[in-house]
Amino acid sequence: MLESGTFTLGCNYWASHAGIYMWRNWQADVIKADFARLAELGLEHLRIFPLWPAFQPLSIYYGGGNTPRELVWKDGKPLPEDGSTVDPVMLERLRFVCDCAHENGMQVVIALVTGWMSGRLFAPPAFETCNLHTNPRVIYYQTRLIKEIINALKEHPAVAMWESGNETNCMAASNRDEFRLWINVINDAIRIADPTRPIPAGMHGLQPSTDGDLRFDSKIHTIDLGRCCDFLTTHPYPLFTSFASTDALSSYKSVFHAVAENSFFGDIGGKPCFAEEAGTLSNVIGGEKTAAKYLDRMLKNLFFHDHRGLYWWCAFDQDKLDFPPYTWCAVERELGLFNGDMTLKPVAKTIRDFAKFRKQLPQVKLPPPDKQATVILTTQQDAWASAFGAFLLASQAHFTPQFRFAGQTLPDNSLYIVPSVNTIEGIPPGVFQELMQRAKAGATVFVSADSALFSPFTQAFGLESIGWENASGCSTVCFEGEEFPINRQTRFLLQPTTANMLASDEVGNPVFTEMKYGKGKVYFFALPLEKHVAKVSHATDLGYWKVYSRIANGIIDRAPMQLNHAPQVTMTIRPITPDEVFVTLQNNGEEKASLPKPKWKTVQIWPKNADMKNLEPGDWRVIHCKK
Template structure:
């Protein structure tokens, strides 16, 4: 695994988004030294598009277009319409970063930031993604800027720009794909030595801005997993189990579906109206350990400095943008920065190159679902059960695995080809878990060993008992079933099969007759019931082959097989000290603890063992 990036999104402490116009080299020097002294090694930075390419139209009679010039009607000093003063300032910035040992991820098309558009005047009335003039100037920007800055040692990656999908409206997937392709190709035509990072957030499986497309076109995907903004996430406090799992779940979801590494590019609490600063630091701490263990390239906080003293838009528009820094207005580090510094020290002392994590199973997201929400709940349940999940969209080629999950299926589920590919994997020996909303599965009787008696669009809810625990269920579609080949593991309160298992070839099909994952999305306290036992049961063949397991549902475990040793990283997703509940029959004498204490993992902390 490559070095884990620890960093922050940076605007100068005195000026925010106006830092290039209001350039103060002394303050920038102090900013970067403070950040480097506190253990950061990467900054994500933004050449404001408005300032670096201040091109405007010059009109003639009848509103006719005559030519493009720079601000104040100046002729451009270069064919890319870039401001020479801004370019020189960015070069000086790169030298300051290099002097402080800081690497830079550069967000190129920064036309959107913190709720405000920063596009050149020439493009005010044009669609940024589809208009030929807009595409022309964006390619010129990249040709001029990347061509000029690719010799700077501090630059480690090019980012498409900050959340570019917010700059304008792409009306269909083809428009989003084409724009992304144009920008990526422009970057790579100038510099093929550095990775291209997506910079996007809120991507979808079946939407306009698509995880699969970004994964195809860029080298590294990105998440911006703020619980406050991301759907389904801040239903519990920032330091609670469900919310603490969000960033890792979403990052693994993007990485698996996009089939590229995924960087946690913007992480933050959204300030003191969400929680106190110590809680924000706890939130960061668990996410550092968790995303490191799960193979993300790094974590960057939003943002470096508080911006309460700034008066220009967007800071005088949006109160929620002003107190998000790791450093306050008096230049004092907040607990979040001290947390990142401590994590850096721990990483340096460990000197551990963690092998790639092992994956136990694949969660298949099917057609028409709330994909992210279903993925989120499935990931949490799998972690509680001691499993490591990858994800796939149902129309992608499925990775090989011993265990597949098909959660909360609705209507047409997947294509015939995908369905038969999945059935063959089960027939050849894999296990499959299915939970039902209102999906249609052909050859259902043959596959599940169950027969549908009747089905109706009738909301039902109730409780049932299984393995000495009570479970609530709620479903919008009621199917009455009869077991033929299937073994009924649990019945609902009407005696209807609600959880069953049947052999299919050399494999097994587990069927849960309600959409547990979708139900849990709306249940603030739903995870207090041991719902993960259904995943544990379905995966018993996979878990049974493990040399080591954990039993505590608040502790996640990833396994990493090296040439000589296997490592287990155990992360405590709770505010209490936790005993991981390690089971390793016959292997106790081969285990050594490299970090922490597996029987007393500190709140939001981790333990690492080698065996």
């Protein structure tokens, strides 16, 4: 999975008969049948959860004054004389699960400290009242659990990866320093026990930052996980991610949620990223046919953007289970691939059909996508809203962005985007200076503003401020013959000095301007464009993307194919050499799109004999082009 061009299809697994209690309510024949069914779908990985209290059954006996007296084994017996802390019966059951995977041509990812699952905390009785990230005794026994499981199974061919657990950031209330110390101790214990297998993060909800910024202390930080994990992961459920459920489940915006979040985490964290849990959570959010359509488009977009895999949540429905967490919340019941009679749901057929899709592709690993623009996120802004909006706009304008956080080294690119800058901090001086130097040398710089202050301003943008109003409302932008609204917190009252006005608001106030700067250009947009696109329903149906098309016209002009009037079609460019590329196309809209003839010579098309004039909704193409 670490290699570019690879993609692994997987599923999160709890046994069909018992869910989280599969280890204590053990039915080997059911599990064997489960694995056979899952293998028939073409799944390659199953993510397995050794429930912590089942595997490490530790309790405490208390003495006078409710003081701890003795740590005991299951059933109140003394701790094993050999020093082991993991129930050998459970280890053999986990080995059986690995055997079933191997027999069916699959591998497993084992979430070692499964202390959090579906909204419920699970810990051995001895630790139920402890902070599971900071208590020294707890951490000691967590590392014992890890070592004993790994030592028992590290020679097993079915084990693909180990990870700390499932969403371990949810196991306790801890600050940044406490959590990153904990995750480093846990991952180091894994690496000591088995240095040969990669470690994914196993969690989501990350915050971009720098090492030196001591604010946002309660957040789980992207760079911290990037340094101690081999993969970053997303769990891109639309309901649980801000702004990802503003549009219907199968909409352009929704099917790009996973791709955008993977890019957001992976680029800033500096590690490959994959969607480790993905699902609809409820038939209310999307029925079975809609869920299948959503999964189909999400899978192909992840693949075409070189994100390394997707694991569906989850294998089987849990609607017949009468214990928490399944009785606590309606989102934990009907998430499986199979109906009650074990017939396939439409999402299972989509997973099975993905294998057919891959057989239609070029039988070589596609090179990494050319990320032609850099999006720079700044402090004191809603980083996810700005990133999500920028990614959507870039995709509709037919170029692929990469993300950096202010202070990280900037790659060489022809376009730099600083989206929806907020507060008095504005753009850090060093970053601002570097961007202006790159513009002077020939790059394009685009800055959009929320309620931000900038220094310098007039010199940087060719604009004179005649006022700044702290007046929330909605501005109507007039650009290229189309009007579209953008919500604002403040209004910039501007007068061009050396800049040209490209768009104005409803009262004629400049909103979008362009200024030559040395050999390059600097664009300014006086409204939080990206934040608005992320937060507002159906924004991808309007012409907001035209702003990004304008600032990226140099990138677009150099592309081997131009799709100027098809924002619902996503394109990635995968360079083989400077004069030879693969172009991928995916129609994420609801209408047929007309395809122009590529500017470069077409060598080959996939699927073979495909129509190169039209692209039906949900359809795709891979084109091998040469100059």
